[in-house]
Amino acid sequence: MRLKDEQIARLAEKVLGDLERAQLVQQKQGRGAVLAGIKAAIAKDIKQEEDLERDAEALLEQTLKAVGGQGIDRHKMLKMVKDKLAKERKIVL
Amino acid sequence: MHISEDRISHIAHKIYDKLYNDDLADFPDERRALDAIKDAISGFFSIMEQVDQAVRAKLASYSQAKVPGSREWEILYQKFYAEELAKRKW
Numbered sequence: 001m002r003l004k005d006e007q008i009a010r011l012a013e014k015v016l017g018d019l020e021r022a023q024l025v026q027q028k029q030g031r032g033a034v035l036a037g038i039k040a041a042i043a044k045d046i047k048q049e050e051d052l053e054r055d056a057e058a059l060l061e062q063t064l065k066a067v068g069g070q071g072i073d074r075h076k077m078l079k080m081v082k083d084k085l086a087k088e089r090k091i092v093l
Numbered sequence: 094m095h096i097s098e099d100r101i102s103h104i105a106h107k108i109y110d111k112l113y114n115d116d117l118a119d120f121p122d123e124r125r126a127l128d129a130i131k132d133a134i135s136g137f138f139s140i141m142e143q144v145d146q147a148v149r150a151k152l153a154s155y156s157q158a159k160v161p162g163s164r165e166w167e168i169l170y171q172k173f174y175a176e177e178l179a180k181r182k183w
Contacts, residue, residue: 001096010183011137015108018133024126025112026119034117041111045104092103 003046012038048091056082096138105130140181148173 003011015038019025027034060081064072086093108130112118120126151173152159152166159166 001100007141011134014137015130015133018129018136019126022125022129024120024122024129026121027117028119029117034112037111037115037117038108041108042104045107092099093097 001046001049003042005043008039008042008046011042045091048089049093052082052085052089052091052093056085059085095142096134101131101134101138104134140183144174144177144181147177151177 012035016025016031016035025034056078060074060078063077063081064074082093085091105127109120109123109127113120148170152161152169155169159169
């Protein structure tokens with residue numbers, strides 16, 4: 001999942017707006033701080049996912065180089081590496 | 094842009110935890126608040142998907158159809174994407 005900053009801002013606004021309309025949130029340090037908190041939480045998670053994808057690609061390249069890579073389904077292998085890293089890092093893809 | 098139910102739930106919990114742990118907000122009803130966050134995320138991606146499909150359909154029917162992935166296609170995609178968002182008052 002890739003989101004630009006403006007999309008993260010829009011998603012954060014929707015989350016907070018929906019919580020406010022349903023009267024399900026009590027904002028303790030002002031709306032701006034809450035909105036910034038939501039944006040930060042989303043951005044951090046997306047960054048972790050991007051790091052994982054980059055590391056999985058690098059790990060796969062290393063592995064393929066070491067074993068030759070003949071007859072290996074690259075797509076399937078990449079998914080396996082990503083799933084393994086996600087489990088280790090406690091990230092839900 | 095596909096996003097799984099598990100991923101939506103994961104992000105919703107991250108948002109909830111961030112607001113609660115940083116003392117930015119309280120939630121009078123934790124369960125309903127979490128469900129509302131999940132619904133908001135799900136709704137957001139549903140709209141993004143609709144916009145993407147509308148833009149791709151428009152590009153495909155464009156009289157001077159461009160090759161998907163080409164620079165011209167990307168420029169038009171961004172232009173139509175912004176128009177589609179504006180049409181939906183986003």
